[in-house]
Amino acid sequence: MRALTASNSNAGSDETMMTRSFFCTLITIGIVLGLLCAGCSQKPQSDIVELRLTMWGTQEDVAFYNMALKEFYKEHPKIRVKLEIIPWIRVFDKLLISTAGGRPPDVSRISSNWFVPCAAKGLLEPLDEYIANDPTFDLSDFYQPAVKGWGTYKGHIYALPGDIDIYAMYYNKDMFRKYGVPFPDETWDWNTYLEAARKLTKDLNGDGRLDQWGCNPDSTWQAYVWQNGGDILNKEKTRCTLDQPEAYEAIQWMADLRQKHHVAPLPSDTADVGAQKLFTNGRIGMFVSGSWASPLVFQKEIKTFDWDVAPLPKGKVRASFIGGGAFGILKRSKHKKEAWELVKFMVSPTMQRHFAQTKHIIPSRRSVAESGAYLYLKDKPKNKRVFIEAISYGHPLPSVPCSREMNDLIANEITWAILGKKTAKEACLNITPHINDLLKYEND
Amino acid sequence: MLWAIFTLLLIGRLVFIFATRKMTLMARKEAAEGFLCILPWLIGFTAFTLGPMIFSIYISMCDWDIINPPKYVGLANFEQALFHDFRFVKALKVTVTYAAFALPLGLMGSLLVAILLNQNVKGMTWFRTIFYIPAILPGVATAMLWRWIFNPQYGILNSFLLKLGLISVGPGKEPPGWIADPALALPSFIIMSLWGIGGGMIIYLAGLQSIPTQLYEAAEIDGANWWQKFRKITIPMISPTIFFNLVMGVIGSFQVFTSSFIMTAGGPAYATLFYLLYLYQKAFQYFQMGYAAAMAWILFVLILFCTLLVFKSSARWVYYEADVRGRR
Numbered sequence: 001m002r003a004l005t006a007s008n009s010n011a012g013s014d015e016t017m018m019t020r021s022f023f024c025t026l027i028t029i030g031i032v033l034g035l036l037c038a039g040c041s042q043k044p045q046s047d048i049v050e051l052r053l054t055m056w057g058t059q060e061d062v063a064f065y066n067m068a069l070k071e072f073y074k075e076h077p078k079i080r081v082k083l084e085i086i087p088w089i090r091v092f093d094k095l096l097i098s099t100a101g102g103r104p105p106d107v108s109r110i111s112s113n114w115f116v117p118c119a120a121k122g123l124l125e126p127l128d129e130y131i132a133n134d135p136t137f138d139l140s141d142f143y144q145p146a147v148k149g150w151g152t153y154k155g156h157i158y159a160l161p162g163d164i165d166i167y168a169m170y171y172n173k174d175m176f177r178k179y180g181v182p183f184p185d186e187t188w189d190w191n192t193y194l195e196a197a198r199k200l201t202k203d204l205n206g207d208g209r210l211d212q213w214g215c216n217p218d219s220t221w222q223a224y225v226w227q228n229g230g231d232i233l234n235k236e237k238t239r240c241t242l243d244q245p246e247a248y249e250a251i252q253w254m255a256d257l258r259q260k261h262h263v264a265p266l267p268s269d270t271a272d273v274g275a276q277k278l279f280t281n282g283r284i285g286m287f288v289s290g291s292w293a294s295p296l297v298f299q300k301e302i303k304t305f306d307w308d309v310a311p312l313p314k315g316k317v318r319a320s321f322i323g324g325g326a327f328g329i330l331k332r333s334k335h336k337k338e339a340w341e342l343v344k345f346m347v348s349p350t351m352q353r354h355f356a357q358t359k360h361i362i363p364s365r366r367s368v369a370e371s372g373a374y375l376y377l378k379d380k381p382k383n384k385r386v387f388i389e390a391i392s393y394g395h396p397l398p399s400v401p402c403s404r405e406m407n408d409l410i411a412n413e414i415t416w417a418i419l420g421k422k423t424a425k426e427a428c429l430n431i432t433p434h435i436n437d438l439l440k441y442e443n444d
Numbered sequence: 445m446l447w448a449i450f451t452l453l454l455i456g457r458l459v460f461i462f463a464t465r466k467m468t469l470m471a472r473k474e475a476a477e478g479f480l481c482i483l484p485w486l487i488g489f490t491a492f493t494l495g496p497m498i499f500s501i502y503i504s505m506c507d508w509d510i511i512n513p514p515k516y517v518g519l520a521n522f523e524q525a526l527f528h529d530f531r532f533v534k535a536l537k538v539t540v541t542y543a544a545f546a547l548p549l550g551l552m553g554s555l556l557v558a559i560l561l562n563q564n565v566k567g568m569t570w571f572r573t574i575f576y577i578p579a580i581l582p583g584v585a586t587a588m589l590w591r592w593i594f595n596p597q598y599g600i601l602n603s604f605l606l607k608l609g610l611i612s613v614g615p616g617k618e619p620p621g622w623i624a625d626p627a628l629a630l631p632s633f634i635i636m637s638l639w640g641i642g643g644g645m646i647i648y649l650a651g652l653q654s655i656p657t658q659l660y661e662a663a664e665i666d667g668a669n670w671w672q673k674f675r676k677i678t679i680p681m682i683s684p685t686i687f688f689n690l691v692m693g694v695i696g697s698f699q700v701f702t703s704s705f706i707m708t709a710g711g712p713a714y715a716t717l718f719y720l721l722y723l724y725q726k727a728f729q730y731f732q733m734g735y736a737a738a739m740a741w742i743l744f745v746l747i748l749f750c751t752l753l754v755f756k757s758s759a760r761w762v763y764y765e766a767d768v769r770g771r772r
Contacts, residue, residue: 268596
């Protein structure tokens with residue numbers, strides 16, 4: 001400190017002059033820059049309406065969408081679309097934060113995972129009137145589970161489903177052939193599944209540790225609950241029903257696959273690698289996953305064996321997990337009329353055909369899904385019909401505004417059951433009151 | 445808006461002070477220049493730190509999901525956190541447990557390494573660099589790296605233990621799952637915290653270097669052994685450094701976020717739900733901004749309390765050379 005003051009008092013007047021003019025210059029530059037910035041946000045006026053469309057996807061999708069949008073421009077020469085492609089995981093946050101900031105996109109693709117929170121928070125424009133006033137648009141062509149699951153909230157339609165993602169069982173055909181296990185089909189139930197899994201589980205290198213498993217510890221524990229006749233929430237979505245025997249017995253059965261029957265890899269086997277990688281490397285026989293995984297992962301990564309898809313084995317009833325994407329208009333959009341045209345285009349049969357053929361996405365329109373556009377695509381899996389048939393018994397994830405928090409709570413508690421440190425019953429009874437509190441808090 | 449008012453108030457206050465103080469013209473000029481120099485910081489501080497802090501007090505008493513206008517709920521958020529939220533309690537437990545182990549370990553570890561690196565050995569600068577490098581790696585990279593170290597199947601840690609014969613693998617014998625095991629996840633993080641001792645080590649080194657050698661020489665003439673020298677000279681002489689590292693460590697260990705965010709996301713079964721991670725989840729994943737703000741203020745009070753404790757105790761064990769007051 002003393003050194004500093006000393007140098008200051010010794011400083012010549014020249015130096016103070018220098019620093020002073022230096023500071024003045026700095027401040028002037030700052031002010032000028034500030035003024036310049038204020039001027040650059042204004043755009044020239046024109047009669048072209050620019051819509052912002054948020055999607056998730058990869059950079060290679062950009063070219064595809066821009067190609068597809070050319071057709072849209074033919075019909076609507078006065079509209080231009082600005083694509084904003086961001087990772088799936090970020091879209092919801094972006095919609096929320098950009099709405100709060102007052103500059104949301106006009107149209108966005110919305111995932112079934114967070115459709116309800118979006119609608120509940122008032123981010124989306126209700127579409128009922130647009131549909132009623134538009135003679136060219138027919139909602140009955142869409143699969144009802146999709147329209148209900150991630151398009152409708154409290155009786156109003158807020159988004160139009162564009163695609164469907166349904167869970168089924170992928171299986172390694174070569175492994176089945178090798179051990180003489182018949183291929184899975186729609187006659188399979190839980191017991192058949194377990195038997196087959198037992199036959200496929202091996203210790204190949206004889207070190208006393210399993211390194212090939214029959215099935216996978218899949219993360220969609222909900223599917224087992226539904227197959228067992230249980231559910232996660234009651235009809236009114238005011239109570240958690242995991243404390244019912246149908247629910248926790250199903251979760252117990254899932255946990256037993258690992259802990260009791262040893263036909264599935266343990267969490268320590270899949271840590272960091274992920275069960276999916278084990279499957280694509282040919283070390284798991286049957287792998288439950290969504291239809292999204294075949295074009296995005298399996299077609300690219302499975303190089304060493306033949307594979308196909310089968311329906312999920314049935315429990316007391318048939319059930320599978322269904323989800324997907326939809327297109328909606330943001331409530332704070334300034335060009336809703338044009339946005340409606342874009343939404344309509346994004347879910348049009350032409351567009352869905354495009355999507356199906358280039359991206360292997362299951363169309364949400366019955367007319368397209370059941371036509372050759374999707375079913376007769378050359379690429380694997382061969383048995384695509386399985387996906388289409390599963391739509392009729394698909395359950396969307398229970399959708400409440402607090403879905404994410406609810407799922408985190410349940411997943412963390414079920415971990416105990418999966419690790420065999422608690423019974424599924426204990427875990428479910430433990431977590432149910434907390435979920436009920438959460439639902440109560442949401443509904444207040 | 446709030447912060448703008450705040451800045452104005454502050455500037456107004458400064459101008460007021462400035463105008464009412466009796467000063468010579470020169471002093472006034474100097475003061476004006478001084479203010480001008482710190483003005484960018486002042487504006488930045490009020491706009492981006494002080495303003496949001498004041499705002500968050502208000503938010504902590506509201507129900508706010510970012511989109512809809514905040515709804516005033518009084519102290520409900522605090523009540524919910526302190527009395528009805530098992531995750532809050534869990535997060536507090538995890539954080540305090542972590543701090544209780546990682547902090548002393550880190551303090552002792554970094555002091556030990558610093559003493560080692562204070563010897564006269566050939567190539568010492570190299571050793572110092574090697575020990576310091578881990579501390580300057582970005583948190584995300586470190587977390588990714590440790591995730592692989594801890595991998596039960598392919599991780600270097602388990603292979604090493606296997607080679608040493610400390611663990612065995614066979615039918616029915618699972619290797620330790622580390623971060624995949626609820627019982628071992630937090631200990632894993634405590635082990636991992638030793639990775640960052642380089643930062644404290646550098647500061648200790650500086651402290652050790654500044655101890656006059658005459659003290660040791662005098663002690664040796666008096667026949668002191670190494671332990672006495674360490675206990676009676678080294679420790680008191682670097683006590684300010686220990687104090688500094690302790691304060692920083694207390695604050696730091698309460699604010700663990702990156703590693704748990706990257707490696708475990710709070711799992712398995714909430715075993716690594718650090719306080720800040722839970723706060724982040726509440727704010728940016730569940731969009732309960734009010735609750736998160738309340739949590740932030742609870743943490744603030746907690747850290748303040750702990751830091752004050754450390755400061756209060758410092759009079760008893762921290763010894764400054766310039767102090768006339770001897771150690772009692």
